[in-house]
Amino acid sequence: MSDQLTPAAPEAAKPDPADDGGKPRPRLTGKVIIEAILEGSPVVITILAVFMALVISALLIVFSDNNVLHAWGDFFSAPGAALALTWHSIATAYSALFEGAIFSPATIGAAFHGGSIAAIFYPLSLTAFEATPLILTGLSVAIAFRAGLFNIGASGQFVGGACVAAWIGFAVHLPVVIHIVACVLGALVGGAILGWVVGELKARTGAHEVIITIMLNYVMYNLLNFLLSSTNFLQQPGQSNQIAPPIQQNAIFPHVGGPPPQANVGFLVALAAVAGVAWLLSRSTIGFEFRTVGANPRAARSAGMSVERSWALVMLISGGLAGLAASTIIQGGGPPPPLNPNTYGTYGFDGITVALLGRARPVGVLLAGLLFGALQAGGTVMQAATNPQVPVDIVEVIQGLIVLFVAAPPLIRAIFRLRAARGTGMEAVAKGWNG
Amino acid sequence: MTTLVAPIRQSFTLNRDSLAAGFFVLLGAIEIAVFGVFAHAGHATFQLSISGSGTQIPDIKVPAALVCYVVGGLSVVIGFWRGIAEPSPRLKRLAIGTVITFFLAALLCWADAGNQTAVNLISLVQQSFTASIPLVFGALAGCMCERSGVINIAIEGQLLVGAFTGAIIASAIGSLWIGLISSSIAAGLLGLLLAVFAITFLVDQIILGVVLNVLALGITGFLYDRLMVPNANLNAGNSFSAVKLPLLGNIPIIGPIFFDSTIFLYIAYILIIVIQIGLFSTRWGLRVRAVGEHPTAADTLGLRVLWIRYRNVVLGGMVAGIGGAFLTIGSVGFFNKDISSGFGFIALAAMIFGRWTPLGSVAAALLFGVADSLAIVLSSLNVPIPSNFLLMTPYLATIVAVVGLVGKVRAPAADGKPYVKA
Numbered sequence: 001m002s003d004q005l006t007p008a009a010p011e012a013a014k015p016d017p018a019d020d021g022g023k024p025r026p027r028l029t030g031k032v033i034i035e036a037i038l039e040g041s042p043v044v045i046t047i048l049a050v051f052m053a054l055v056i057s058a059l060l061i062v063f064s065d066n067n068v069l070h071a072w073g074d075f076f077s078a079p080g081a082a083l084a085l086t087w088h089s090i091a092t093a094y095s096a097l098f099e100g101a102i103f104s105p106a107t108i109g110a111a112f113h114g115g116s117i118a119a120i121f122y123p124l125s126l127t128a129f130e131a132t133p134l135i136l137t138g139l140s141v142a143i144a145f146r147a148g149l150f151n152i153g154a155s156g157q158f159v160g161g162a163c164v165a166a167w168i169g170f171a172v173h174l175p176v177v178i179h180i181v182a183c184v185l186g187a188l189v190g191g192a193i194l195g196w197v198v199g200e201l202k203a204r205t206g207a208h209e210v211i212i213t214i215m216l217n218y219v220m221y222n223l224l225n226f227l228l229s230s231t232n233f234l235q236q237p238g239q240s241n242q243i244a245p246p247i248q249q250n251a252i253f254p255h256v257g258g259p260p261p262q263a264n265v266g267f268l269v270a271l272a273a274v275a276g277v278a279w280l281l282s283r284s285t286i287g288f289e290f291r292t293v294g295a296n297p298r299a300a301r302s303a304g305m306s307v308e309r310s311w312a313l314v315m316l317i318s319g320g321l322a323g324l325a326a327s328t329i330i331q332g333g334g335p336p337p338p339l340n341p342n343t344y345g346t347y348g349f350d351g352i353t354v355a356l357l358g359r360a361r362p363v364g365v366l367l368a369g370l371l372f373g374a375l376q377a378g379g380t381v382m383q384a385a386t387n388p389q390v391p392v393d394i395v396e397v398i399q400g401l402i403v404l405f406v407a408a409p410p411l412i413r414a415i416f417r418l419r420a421a422r423g424t425g426m427e428a429v430a431k432g433w434n435g
Numbered sequence: 436m437t438t439l440v441a442p443i444r445q446s447f448t449l450n451r452d453s454l455a456a457g458f459f460v461l462l463g464a465i466e467i468a469v470f471g472v473f474a475h476a477g478h479a480t481f482q483l484s485i486s487g488s489g490t491q492i493p494d495i496k497v498p499a500a501l502v503c504y505v506v507g508g509l510s511v512v513i514g515f516w517r518g519i520a521e522p523s524p525r526l527k528r529l530a531i532g533t534v535i536t537f538f539l540a541a542l543l544c545w546a547d548a549g550n551q552t553a554v555n556l557i558s559l560v561q562q563s564f565t566a567s568i569p570l571v572f573g574a575l576a577g578c579m580c581e582r583s584g585v586i587n588i589a590i591e592g593q594l595l596v597g598a599f600t601g602a603i604i605a606s607a608i609g610s611l612w613i614g615l616i617s618s619s620i621a622a623g624l625l626g627l628l629l630a631v632f633a634i635t636f637l638v639d640q641i642i643l644g645v646v647l648n649v650l651a652l653g654i655t656g657f658l659y660d661r662l663m664v665p666n667a668n669l670n671a672g673n674s675f676s677a678v679k680l681p682l683l684g685n686i687p688i689i690g691p692i693f694f695d696s697t698i699f700l701y702i703a704y705i706l707i708i709v710i711q712i713g714l715f716s717t718r719w720g721l722r723v724r725a726v727g728e729h730p731t732a733a734d735t736l737g738l739r740v741l742w743i744r745y746r747n748v749v750l751g752g753m754v755a756g757i758g759g760a761f762l763t764i765g766s767v768g769f770f771n772k773d774i775s776s777g778f779g780f781i782a783l784a785a786m787i788f789g790r791w792t793p794l795g796s797v798a799a800a801l802l803f804g805v806a807d808s809l810a811i812v813l814s815s816l817n818v819p820i821p822s823n824f825l826l827m828t829p830y831l832a833t834i835v836a837v838v839g840l841v842g843k844v845r846a847p848a849a850d851g852k853p854y855v856k857a
Binding site: 150152208216352401407411 | 588648656662783834
């Protein structure tokens with residue numbers, strides 16, 4: 001701890017520089033790339049974080065495998081067998097993960113022998129399907145993050161959107177395209193209202209948004225349970241389970257290829273949302289205000305911006321995006337089944353990890369959403385392909401580890417002996433309950 | 436420095452005292468106009484002893500509507516008194532407690548009026564206690580961490596890890612006590628992880644807590660499927676049985692409620708007292724609070740800020756781990772994926788609702804436990820109040836509290852701010 005030699009404090013104290021500010025980008029020469037690697041630029045840190053997460057998860061897979069443990073017990077009599085089994089255990093799991101998420105060489109061989117060509121693209125289609133809600137909840141968290149707010153309530157806002165979308169989906173009769181649009185808009189409004197409530201409460205009373213959103217999540221879960229236990233509201237008539245009627249065919253998103261899950265129009269909605277948020281943040285006045293408020297609320301106030309209005313507005317948009325995520329699940333054509341108490345799953349909290357990995361930038365969120373979607377899609381395949389089963393929960397572990405490492409660049413730098421660099425963003429946001 | 440409830444737009448200018456008074460009067464009015472008027476004719480019956488054990492006390496039969504009118508009237512009177520007089524803080528708390536108890540009494544009378552089945556008050560309170568045990572441990576863990584200035588949103592994850600470790604170790608080794616100790620240690624290790632990243636690597640503590648929760652959910656879910664599902668003997672389902680304290684356990688009414696439970700309730704008593712006294716009446720507590728309120732000043736006076744924070748976060752994790760163990764080896768015995776199902780977040784709410792004090796958190800946790808067990812009792816009486824609305828009340832109450840309608844809720848000043856030596 002030699003504070004005199006390396007002043008570490010300015011790195012932590014430096015505010016997140018507003019990106020896309022007019023400074024010219026250095027050209028991507030070899031020297032620049034090497035420099036970036038040595039200094040641990042954000043991209044390099046992210047790649048190393050993914051690598052570390054995969055390594056630790058591999059250890060977890062190996063050391064929970066009875067066969068491998070037995071082989072290690074006989075290490076001194078048969079060292080080769082232990083190593084081979086260890087390698088086999090990891091390789092089977094991760095290659096199944098890859099084949100389930102990106103593509104499987106077997107399908108190419110099959111296509112030559114008269115199999116379907118669509119099967120080659122099925123893993124990618126599945127990845128896009130899984131990534132769709134993650135991108136949207138990720139954007140929801142990210143845009144609030146840029147305005148300095150931490151939206152843990154994407155889960156509750158998701159429920160709000162899901163209820164409205166499901167209700168419009170089964171109870172209202174509309175022509176094909178209009179019905180789809182109505183459902184999507186309904187979900188948007190459902191989520192946006194909840195988000196706006198949070199923003200408005202924060203603006204009017206200063207109450208911490210994290211506390212309000214956590215509490216609203218549970219209020220919404222209970223509300224969902226209530227609505228699903230009465231046929232007057234969302235429960236399917238003649239059902240004793242808490243489940244809504246399936247939505248009408250007119251309201252289901254068209255999708256590519258065979259039966260769902262497959263990439264569908266929801267993915268286009270997500271891409272449009274990425275483009276919209278990117279435009280909003282970097283090109284519009286409102287977005288500029290959001291970023292200013294996020295970087296320094298006091299400066300924003302003295303510049304004549306209404307911090308409170310920005311909070312309410314950004315939460316409105318954030319909630320709307322979480323609601324949209326719900327519409328992509330409800331209108332995805334199933335599986336999963338119609339709205340039920342498990343529909344919200346972990347989308348809201350996964351959105352937080354997606355936003356953090358994407359460093360709260362729209363394109364970053366898109367990439368992070370695709371990565372986690374791929375893990376999700378591959379994880380399901382991996383679970384089926386391995387023996388003893390590698391449960392799909394490992395995906396959650398990988399996600400958590402990735403974000404943990406991304407959030408602590410000094411740790412990654414220490415592990416890989418990288419030089420300390422200038423501020424890389426994430427360290428700057430630490431703030432307490434008291435704002 | 437803005438505080439948690441600092442009004443930014445001055446639109447809530449309502450006086451807190453008149454608000455509280457109005458709230459009391461409103462509850463009284465509900466008791467009279469809803470519960471009293473709409474109560475079925477007849478008596479409400481309450482049992483005060485558990486059948487087949489201990490001293491039997493005859494059931495109490497009360498005229499339901501009359502009780503509702505009386506407690507309603509009393510609540511209104513207390514409300515007016517609260518609005519006119521300026522009571523001391525102790526009396527204010529007493530008034531809140533009384534009015535809430537009255538409301539619950541009226542609710543139960545209304546629910547049970549003319550009903551054949553009696554409401555067993557003893558088992559109702561027992562269930563409330565049982566429901567609040569994990570919340571109590573979680574909230575105490577939160578107090579430990581946040582008083583020293585580290586936000587702990589990972590309570591949920593610590594409960595989950597504690598629950599898993601307790602179940603698997605107790606099953607593998609065959610000793611519940613070792614299971615309990617190891618769940619405390621495992622959750623303490625998760626606390627250490629929180630401490631390392633929050634204190635040493637200066638990661639935002641709210642982000643960190645969320646990520647640790649994801650991690651805990653993933654790891655326990657993974658190991659459950661990987662280890663427990665194939666080997667049922669690793670999830671054997673043993674659990675602590677109730678221990679009735681000699682003498683104390685035989686006292687009518689009080690005995691079965693307070694002194695006839697699993698070891699976890701007794702550990703909770705001890706920890707509540709130790710942490711409350713420790714934080715507010717010892718040198719250790721003064722130092723912890725100094726570090727949580729103003730680390731720079733504490734550092735100037737020679738306190739080792741980072742060490743104190745590390746210690747508290749790890750200890751907090753260990754406390755949460757005991758609460759986690761309760762979820763498996765303290766009650767159902769078996770571990771299941773996501774068995775903590777949000778208890779950690781309710782504990783967080785209880786801690787905030789209790790204003791970052793151990794006793795306040797425990798009171799809040801109890802209130803949440805009552806809401807939980809009332810939901811069960813009322814649905815068994817076929818009352819037309821959906822149980823989900825009862826289950827919702829703790830969360831709504833917390834929102835109301837942080838929004839600033841009921842008293843001032845303020846976090847320790849340096850809560851969540853990493854300390855970097857200048």
